[in-house]
Every structure is written in C-alpha cells, then in structure tokens.
Amino acid sequence: MTFLIPRRSALLAGLSTLVAAPWRPAQAGSDVWPQALAVPGGVVRLPLGPSAERPQAFSGDIPVKVIGDPIAWTALLGIALSKEPGEGQITVRMPDGSLRTVSYTIAPKRYEEQRLKVAPGHVDLSPEDLARYERERQRAQEIAATFSEPLSDTFDLRMQVPVDGRRSSSFGLRRVFNGQSRNPHSGMDIAAPRGTPVRAPMTARVIDTGDYFFNGNTIWLDHGGGLLSMVCHLSAIHVREGDVVQAGEIIGKVGATGRVTGPHLHWGVMLNRTMVDPALFLAT
Secondary structure: OOOOOOOHHHHOOOOEEEEOOOOOOOOOOOOOOOOOOOOOOOEEEEEEEOOOOOOEEEEOOEEEEEEEEOOEEEEEEEOOOOOOOEEEEEEEEOOOOOEEEEEEEEOOOOOOEEEEOOOHHHOOOOHHHHHHHHHHHHHHHHHHOOOOOOOOOOOOOOOOOOOOOEEEEOOOOEEEEOOEEOOOOOOEEEEOOOOOEEEOOOOEEEEEEEEEOOOEEEEEEEEEOOEEEEEEEEEEEOOOOOOEEOOOOEEEEEEOOOOOOOOEEEEEEEEOOEEEOHHHHOOO
16 A cells, blocks of 8 residues: 655644654664664664554655554654764654654764775766666656555564675775765675575565666565665566565575676665665674
C-alpha cells in the first residue's frame, strides 16, 4: 500500500512537543536491530508511546518507518550523511488525528578518506554518459520514494550479510576518484570472487533490476515501510521485479560491472530515502 503524504503546512498546525529520551548507543550483545547511532549516516530510534493503532511519522514530508505494537511504538529514522550535528525532529500523527513533534540530537562523526583510480570515463563523463546518468538518477529517486506495508509483522530488522568476504570499503568513506573528490561512500563493499552467490539480506519484494552506469547490474529490494536495500556490480541477476524473496535466498552473483576496481559487492541500505550504515543492521 502506498501512503499519501500530507502537505507540510497541514502537519505543522497545532503541534504539541515531545522530546525523545537521551540517545545511548546500543550495548554489545544488544538484541535490537537496527542498532541506534544518532550520527550522520546512522539510525535513531524514537519512542512514540502506546496507541491502539500504529501512528504515522514524518521527517518533513517523508514518511518514517514505525514499528512496535499497541504497548509501545518506535519510529526508526535514517540520518543523511550530509546532515550537520545538532537538533532534529520528526512529526507524529496519532490515530485520533492529533499531532506532536519528537526531537533528537545528531552527534558528530568523522569518516575516513579513500583514494581510488578508475577509468577516466567514469569520472569525467561524456555528454552521452551524463545524459544516461541523469535518467538513472531520476529512476533512483522514484525507487527511493517507495513506501509499502511490511511483508511480515516482525520487529526484528536484523539483516544478514549478502555475501561472504572481506569488507573492502566501509560506509561513509570520503571518496576521491583520480584525484577528484566525490560523494561519500553510501554502502558497504565486500570483496568476493566473481560468480560468488549473493543472497537477500532480509525478506523482501524485488522492486527494480537493471544495468546502471555507476552501479552496474543492480537489484533493489523493498523490506517495507521505507526500508530498502540494494546490491550492485553483479555479474548475474536471478530475480525479476515483483518477486518475493526470503532472507538467504540467492538473488544474483558477484561481478565487476559499473564503476569498479575489481570484483566485489556493493551493499546499500536505505531508510526514509536516506542511505544509512548497513553495519547497524548486522548482529556482528
């Protein structure tokens, strides 16, 4: 089901304010996923209190995933890498129509830098490649706006690593290609031989497959409520749009398509249209 997003002006009328409990990082051995890390690129867990029905939550006009039960609901908010440290808030609409805000604090985090050499045509784009990239960027924005009902009522959003291998590049790295600074790394890279099976990290519906200029052969998965994931640079795709896959099911194979320096898997996780650190969804 697709949610109709109300206008921001309507949401801001007659708000009451609720300040979230102070953020604390998840402790080692925590059985709650995703783990809370209120930094750029992280996830914040915001308690919404009890309610007979699920409340709705919004970051601006963007819907936010809400999990829990009538005893206690929780909003899961992804924080963009571009966000500055400081205060933020979401808007909550209760089933009776009442509105309030829930505030949170973003702590600073500094990510490391990575310098890479790639084919010049993947840094300084030709007019044809630039036009292709712009078309694909528009498509990616449409995919990111997906907000559907979860396939199950599980509150455990723990994921499994899509492929076994060495983590070759972590989330948030400030990337420099051929001496030119580019956007920070928005996922986790895992080095593995070409042809290694890639598995679904969590139960999902396939919402897009295709060959993209930078990402190569790519699969987008919808886990419900604005929680999406993607696997990129594949040598083979074994699923089609509309398929429902279970956690651990093989969906493709590792490759070296798109902008790469060698065979590996790029795994990205998106929450409320924001790329967040996949490691927060892993048990180890």
